[in-house]
Amino acid sequence: MxxxxxxxxxxxxxxxxxxxxxxxxxxxxxxxxxxxxxxxxxxxxxxxxxxxxxxxxxxxxxxxxxxxxxxxxxxxxxxxxxxxxxxxAQAEVSVSLPARNYRLLGSLLAHAASVDTSGVVLQALHQAARGEGQMLGQGSGGLVPLLDELGYEPEVDEHGEISMGNCPFHLVAQHQTELVCSMNYELVSGAVEGCQMDCSRVELSPRPGRCCVVVHPQ
The missing domain is CATH 1.10.10.10 (Winged helix-like DNA-binding domain superfamily/Winged helix DNA-binding domain)
Structure with a gap:
């Protein structure tokens, strides 16, 4: 073919x-x-x-x-x-053979969650994100390498604070910001728990040009 x-x-x-x-x-x-x-x-x-x-x-x-x-x-x-x-470049470029449109799938699922007035879909998304983060954290070699593998481009400052230089879901976040930010929070929180970093605190702290999640040392 x-x-x-x-x-x-x-x-x-x-x-x-x-x-x-x-x-x-x-x-x-x-x-x-x-x-x-x-x-x-x-x-x-x-x-x-x-x-x-x-x-x-x-x-x-x-x-x-x-x-x-x-x-x-x-x-x-x-x-x-x-x-x-x-x-x-600010625009994302992806290539797959044969063509796949996961970006459209993500946008449709995010839209479905955002219009669900019952909150059931959003709650399920949060539970899935935290559970996935926990599972990934348990099998990783550490939080920072895991966050890097997930596409967050983590940066650790001299105080041990971890900020994210990139949102892996940037294109969807442009249209469904609150939903994607809350999902990021749950995913990273789960990763922290999975890595057994009880001394860390995860916070939503949006900054221009960066991901919304910051991990603070306690």
Whole structure:
């Protein structure tokens, strides 16, 4: 049976199959600031020219967004050309063969839960999320590695507080924010319990550009 890819899927597959582009993409995804070509080439261990080529291919595939800015501290005449900077693209890109539409399924289920005035569906969702978190926590090598595997991109500060750099359910959360945030809370709380971290406290603390859940040390 013939399997057809659209042009965007084809570009994504080719980009992520290349080990150099994968290293560049991972480096930029983990950076808290826009990345220039010099920093990217150093991180990947390749020349600046080659890095520029691969970065632009990643941008064309929709995996990176491009901005322009002058070097820090340089303004006015003689400051030089603006630098090309790269950040992770805000839009999600996914590829599956054959095509699957789990995003639509998630949106439909979230909508069904949100319009259920009895609260039964929402309660069942919370119970399922907490139970799944507990099960995953019991079989994990620790809370932070588990949260990273789930796509939360956890960050631990000097006080031991864990914040989440990413919401794995971002697209659904844009339309069903309260429902997804409450589900995140239950899932992470269950993971904390499963990892037997009784000294930790989970809180809903929405912040711009981050997931709504924070894990505090007691």
């Amino acid at each position: 013939s399997r057809k890819l659209n042009l965007q899927q084809d570009a994504v597959l080719k980009s992520l199959n290349d080990p150099v582009r994968r290293r560049l993409f991972e480096f930029i995804s983990q950076s808290t600031q826009p990345v220039g070509r010099d920093a990217a080439s150093k991180a990947a261990g390749i020349s600046r020219t080659l890095a520029a080529y691969h970065l632009d291919r990643l941008a064309t595939a929709g995996l990176l967004a491009v901005t322009f800015a002058r070097p820090e501290g340089k303004n006015g005449p003689g400051a030089g050309r603006t630098a090309k900077l790269y950040t992770p």
